[in-house]
Amino acid sequence: MAQTDITASPTLRILFAAMAASMFALWAWSLVPAIENWNNPSEDGFSLVPVFYATPTTLPIGLVLLAGAVAGRGRSVARARMTMFLGVGLLAIVVAFLIVQQIANSNDGKVFGIQIGFMPAAAIAWRARRCKRRPDRAPGRTR
Numbered sequence: 502m503a504q505t506d507i508t509a510s511p512t513l514r515i516l517f518a519a520m521a522a523s524m525f526a527l528w529a530w531s532l533v534p535a536i537e538n539w540n541n542p543s544e545d546g547f548s549l550v551p552v553f554y555a556t557p558t559t560l561p562i563g564l565v566l567l568a569g570a571v572a573g574r575g576r577s578v579a580r581a582r583m584t585m586f587l588g589v590g591l592l593a594i595v596v597a598f599l600i601v602q603q604i605a606n607s608n609d610g611k612v613f614g615i616q617i618g619f620m621p622a623a624a625i626a627w628r629a630r631r632c633k634r635r636p637d638r639a640p641g642r643t644r
Contacts, residue, residue: 522563
């Protein structure tokens with residue numbers, strides 16, 4: 502069967518449109534830090550990093566899926582079917598990172614007992630009090 506003979510069912514076209522909408526939503530979400538820091542004089546440019554990575558990944562995937570949803574037949578549907586897997590994979594990676602971030606934020610920066618990211622000042626002070634070295638156990642000193 503040639504690619505021009507391929508037609509998409511209405512359900513598949515709805516799935517293409519929904520995945521395209523989610524890709525566009527991820528791309529728009531990456532713009533939020535840059536917009537929030539628009540006139541911030543102490544901005545160092547790191548708020549543009551999400552846009553830098555989201556533009557070449559989510560935007561083309563969303564455009565190809567939208568073309569497949571609108572056209573409904575031919576090469577657009579064949580490309581959209583392959584791109585659907587990329588979109589699902591990218592969405593799964595983003596959701597996995599968000600879950601890990603939520604676990605770390607609710608557990609003082611620990612994920613499965615491993616400290617990641619920023620450690621709050623209270624935890625640093627507690628660790629300093631708990632692990633205070635005794636003078637008789639200083640490094641280089643033997644018993």
